[in-house]
Amino acid sequence: MPDRTSSSRTTPRTVTLAIDVVLLTPRGSELAVLLAPGDVGKARGRERWTLPSDTLRGEESLDEAAARIARDAAGAAPSFLDQAATLGGAQLTVTYFGLVPDAGGGARRSADWVGLSELPALGVRHREEIEVAMTAMRARVDQHPIAFRLLPAAFTLSELQAVYELLLGRRLHKASFRRSLHASALVEATDEWRSEGRGRPAQLFRYAPPRRRRQRRGIRFDLLG
Amino acid sequence: MPDRTSSSRTTPRTVTLAIDVVLLTPRGSELAVLLAPGDVGKARGRERWTLPSDTLRGEESLDEAAARIARDAAGAAPSFLDQAATLGGAQLTVTYFGLVPDAGGGARRSADWVGLSELPALGVRHREEIEVAMTAMRARVDQHPIAFRLLPAAFTLSELQAVYELLLGRRLHKASFRRSLHASALVEATDEWRSEGRGRPAQLFRYAPPRRRRQRRGIRFDLLG
DNA sequence: GCGAATTAGTAACAATTCGCTAATAAAGTC
DNA sequence: GACTTTATTAGCGAATTGTTACTAATTCGC
Known part of the structure; x- marks a missing residue:
């Protein structure tokens, strides 16, 4: 029997990569997520808000890129940051979730923080990422003392x-x-x-x-x- | 204040992508993982065994690619398959883990199934992937009745x-x-x-x-x- | 046939944990 | 000082857990 496992290998394929970060912060009686103004120049122009996102730069690792994106978006390094999941599709998107202790009147406009119960119109992909991030975060809460990071x-x-x-x-x-x-x-x-x-x-x-x-x-x- | 969040965006970058699958099957009193003969033609030639792996083909999704890789490697579709984590580095590697009910004398050479306690020389990356897969699998066992899939x-x-x-x-x-x-x-x-x-x-x-x-x-x- | 060995299944007990109510403590408000 | 508010702890009954020990049904050896 031929060895399908190795014979079926194809040459490494390149895909476009995005790293999205779902940053969460306490805001009154619910969590708020950090949303950035969306790309207004886009064709459809429907998505007014997007998650902080970027691609890899230089030789940085995924974790380093996520930390950089989070820092740039929130104005300070998150106190916890971890990978949630990777979504395929037109472009590969690695979703991270992060915790930010207290964004009230912080370095960034606090208007960017939106309560989870009042999310604006988001793309399906972004909404799915927030779901995935929440699930991953709650799984971590049960296994790791991340609550103290807030x-x-x-x-x-x-x-x-x-x-x-x-x-x-x-x-x-x-x-x-x-x-x-x-x-x-x-x-x-x-x-x-x-x-x-x-x-x-x-x-x-x-x-x-x-x-x-x-x-x-x-x-x-x-x-x- | 300028909006760093969106102004710092760079054009989407392309990376090489690999999808690795850690297939697990019961084997006596321990779990065994499916290893494929490694690329002998490689420069270092140290890694004799590797995880089943491939890149995306056509328009398939990540999940579909992982299912295909698992099917090709094990000779049958795994009864459970889920994403574990994504590792960065020289190439982006999305690691999946899967369960295979009973590989004893199945379609593939049973010599490919190696008990977890007797793993051969593997690359650091592959060993890390197996660790990650085991952690993700055990987290799933607690939340989802995947045991019945075996x-x-x-x-x-x-x-x-x-x-x-x-x-x-x-x-x-x-x-x-x-x-x-x-x-x-x-x-x-x-x-x-x-x-x-x-x-x-x-x-x-x-x-x-x-x-x-x-x-x-x-x-x-x-x-x- | 009959007892020992083996595996399956359950009863029962003690200890712990859980959900809840209520009591006590220490402040501010009027 | 009485009343409200928030913090903290005690205690009780119910549920859950860890464990031991028992019963049940089969094969093996003789």
């Missing part, structure tokens, strides 16, 4: 819970949240407190990852689907 | 558990596994039994996904890392 070094537990709720898109129960958090030993208390207007002052905590983690348990079939 | 329509619970153990790379407790499984209602019993040599015959089950799933619960901080 907070300063010292934060209150209410702030931390609010970030988790934003990222996951659902409410969490306060007592349960804190119990799980304390059991995980991901944070440690400082001796500082912060009074935020009315109500009892909240103690400040800092992120303090444990040396070794616990072993994971059985299969959670209820998470399947 | 089994025939009717299977015993011991077989199902063995598949989960292979995919996750760790042992599971029998009683807990079955309790979770029954609670999930992912399988339904048939009225058939199978006697596998010695020991009590096992009842056969079939995959029967429930109409609606349960809501997911709080954060599992113990899974972070």
Whole structure:
């Protein structure tokens, strides 16, 4: 039998490449995504807004290009950046997602940040990329402590819970949240407190990852689907 | 302030593209990956084995190309195939992972299937791709019932558990596994039994996904890392 | 035939975890 | 000082999990 595996190889093909970045930031009670003014000169002229995007420059890697694109678009380096997926089609598009701590009145016009519930007319491709980015981001939240990337070094537990709720898109129960958090030993208390207007002052905590983690348990079939 | 986001755009750049597929199959007590004889004509000639790979052909999409590459390499279409990650570098490589139900004495030379514990000398890139594919596969196992793709329509619970153990790379407790499984209602019993040599015959089950799933619960901080 | 070995399947118990309610604490407001 | 607001923790009942041990049905050796 001929070896189809290698005999079927064709000469490397070149494709046009784009790297798109879905930057997310907390904005009130929802996440906002950074949109740039679209190419007005385009033929159809329908897409007024697009995701920050560029192609590779020089000898930079994909991660480096994504970091550069994110930095140029947001005015500062994102505190977390990771690849979400690659879409084929007319041109190859590698989609990244990133987290930006607080864009309110930052270096860039805050009008570029658009809440996820009020997205303007976007191309199908861009809307799909945002979906993919959200899915990848939520998968990371469950496996990696990226929520802390959206907070300063010292934060209150209410702030931390609010970030988790934003990222996951659902409410969490306060007592349960804190119990799980304390059991995980991901944070440690400082001796500082912060009074935020009315109500009892909240103690400040800092992120303090444990040396070794616990072993994971059985299969959670209820998470399947 | 000038709009750096769009003014910094450069003209789309072309790169060479490769699509690599990490095909996995059960093989005794571990998973095996499909390796093809490497390009002997290469300059260094070090890499004797490579992953099935090709570039895009015609107007096919990434997914279609990966399916074609997998089919050509394994002799049959994989029962599951999904994108793992994209690696940059000299050429852009989109890595897919796939599951193949049972390659024992199948259409292709079974010598191509190599157990994960006995991988031959591979390029750094290929080894990295296998790592990435395993990570993506295990993330999928937790969220999607892909384990059933490695089994025939009717299977015993011991077989199902063995598949989960292979995919996750760790042992599971029998009683807990079955309790979770029954609670999930992912399988339904048939009225058939199978006697596998010695020991009590096992009842056969079939995959029967429930109409609606349960809501997911709080954060599992113990899974972070 | 009969007991040992082997594999399948389940019951039951203890410990842990989870979702929730309620209690207490410490501030500001009137 | 009473009332409101936010933070924090205690505690309870229910559900889940990890484990051991038991029962069931078959083959193997004699």
